[in-house]
Amino acid sequence: MAFPAGVVVMMVRTHQQRAVILDLGNVVLDWDISRILNSLKLEREEARLLRNELFNHQDWLDMDHGKVTESVVVSAVCSRSTLSGATVEKALLAAKNSLAPIDQSLVLMQEISDQGMQMFCLSNMSRETYAHIKDHELFKLFSGIVISGLEGCMKPDEDIFHLTLERFGLEPLSTLFIDDNLPNIKTAEKLGINGFHFKRSRNCYAGIRKILFE
Numbered sequence: 001m002a003f004p005a006g007v008v009v010m011m012v013r014t015h016q017q018r019a020v021i022l023d024l025g026n027v028v029l030d031w032d033i034s035r036i037l038n039s040l041k042l043e044r045e046e047a048r049l050l051r052n053e054l055f056n057h058q059d060w061l062d063m064d065h066g067k068v069t070e071s072v073v074v075s076a077v078c079s080r081s082t083l084s085g086a087t088v089e090k091a092l093l094a095a096k097n098s099l100a101p102i103d104q105s106l107v108l109m110q111e112i113s114d115q116g117m118q119m120f121c122l123s124n125m126s127r128e129t130y131a132h133i134k135d136h137e138l139f140k141l142f143s144g145i146v147i148s149g150l151e152g153c154m155k156p157d158e159d160i161f162h163l164t165l166e167r168f169g170l171e172p173l174s175t176l177f178i179d180d181n182l183p184n185i186k187t188a189e190k191l192g193i194n195g196f197h198f199k200r201s202r203n204c205y206a207g208i209r210k211i212l213f214e
Contacts, residue, residue, distance in 0.1 A: 017194065017212055019170050020112055023155075023179040024123035027198045028109070028138065029099040036098050040091060046083065050091050053081045063126035066149040070128045096132040104205055109141050112212065121145040122164050122177070124154045144168045156183040161191050176211060 025031035033055045037047045054060060059073045068076075074088045112119055121142045123130075127149040139145065146164045148154035153163065165172060172192035179185055185195035196211065198204055 016174060017117070017176045018174040019118045019120065019168075019176070020212070021120045021122050021164065021170075021175060021177045021193075022105075022109070022142075023181070023184070023198070024121060024125060025099070026180040026200065027102075027178055028105045028121075029101060029133075031099065036091070036094050039094055039098070042087070046087060049081045049083050050088070053077050053083065054088060054091060055095075061154075063128075064124040064148050065154045066127060066152045070126065092128075096129050099129070099133050101136070101138055102200070104200075106138060108205055108208060109138065111209070113141050115213065117212065118143040118168075120164065120168055120170070121147075122155070122160065122179075124148045155179070155181070156187040158187055158191060161188060161193065165191075165193075176208075178208065 022028055033051060036055075037050060040047070040050075042050070054073070054077050057077075059068065059076055062068045063070065063073055070092060074085050074092070077083055077088045078085050109119060119142050121139070121144070123146070125147050127147070130147045130149060144164075144167065146160065146167070148160060151160060151163060153159040155161075164170070165175075173194070176194045176196060177185065177188040178196045178198050179188070180198045180200070182197055185197050188195045194211075196208060
């Protein structure tokens with residue numbers, strides 16, 4: 001099966017795809033740390049600290065893993081930097097508000113739904129962030145949702161993939177997993193799930209449609 005130039009596909013099989021698992025950030029929803037920081041109109045040093053001590057810190061992963069709460073992270077960031085609690089909380093809210101749907105992905109999701117395929121969400125996300133966005137209309141398109149912060153396990157660990165497959169009764173060979181993070185794709189492939197490395201390009205969307213609809 002030939003795919004458009006620029007599409008990265010990991011071991012797509014000829015087995016008919018009956019279900020699709022989608023990541024959220026950078027696949028269904030916008031996620032851009034630089035854009036978030038720019039929206040806050042901070043001093044350069046404050047922006048640098050937020051990037052290093054919040055967004056790119058282990059604490060962020062621990063929130064996604066469900067190990068710590070936002071309030072604990074706010075206190076930790078303040079204790080190891082000169083950032084105020086108000087600034088950290090403002091950044092966290094800006095991050096949540098930045099998670100706007102990607103128009104092209106919504107169109108694709110509607111096409112998948114119209115074809116009668118089931119869609120599932122598998123995302124690394126804190127419980128607080130998910131609570132902030134969970135009422136968006138797009139979530140009605142999913143037949144099931146798995147959020148790492150609620151489950152206490154996260155991608156790329158195998159546990160969260162096993163949980164997703166078992167909870168929704170999915171057959172790996174008949175399931176396409178779409179994610180922008182290559183280690184996550186590799187874990188899915190290791191478990192027999194078909195993987196598509198999402199690049200948010202015209203060729204990317206064309207490649208997914210080719211797999212699912214042709």
